[in-house]
Amino acid sequence: MAKKPVPCIKCGGTNIVIGDCNYSAFNYFQAICTDCKHEVSGQCGTFPKMDMMVGSWNNENDPNKIVKGYNKAIKELEGKIAALKQKIVETKFWGDI
Numbered sequence: 001m002a003k004k005p006v007p008c009i010k011c012g013g014t015n016i017v018i019g020d021c022n023y024s025a026f027n028y029f030q031a032i033c034t035d036c037k038h039e040v041s042g043q044c045g046t047f048p049k050m051d052m053m054v055g056s057w058n059n060e061n062d063p064n065k066i067v068k069g070y071n072k073a074i075k076e077l078e079g080k081i082a083a084l085k086q087k088i089v090e091t092k093f094w095g096d097i
């Protein structure tokens, strides 16, 4: 079954126009909410599949997917913070000598 675009995250609109530019090289697609002009775009192949373009829109407009992405980013940042805190400890140690 074909994917359906989720409502626009910014205005809740459901009038989403999706398509590509039909370029044979450096093609790109756009998905635009016609109610508020919120746009998702990106590079794609010569004959992009509608499911791929709808998926890209959904990745940036589906609250569940956005929360998943934020949680992943939080985990990555927590890892970076832990690594930096380790350096702070090391710096203090050598600074005290």
Ligand SMILES: [Zn+2]
Pocket (backbone or CB within 6 Å): 008, 009, 010, 011, 012, 013, 033, 034, 035, 036, 037, 038
């Ligand atoms: Zn909108």
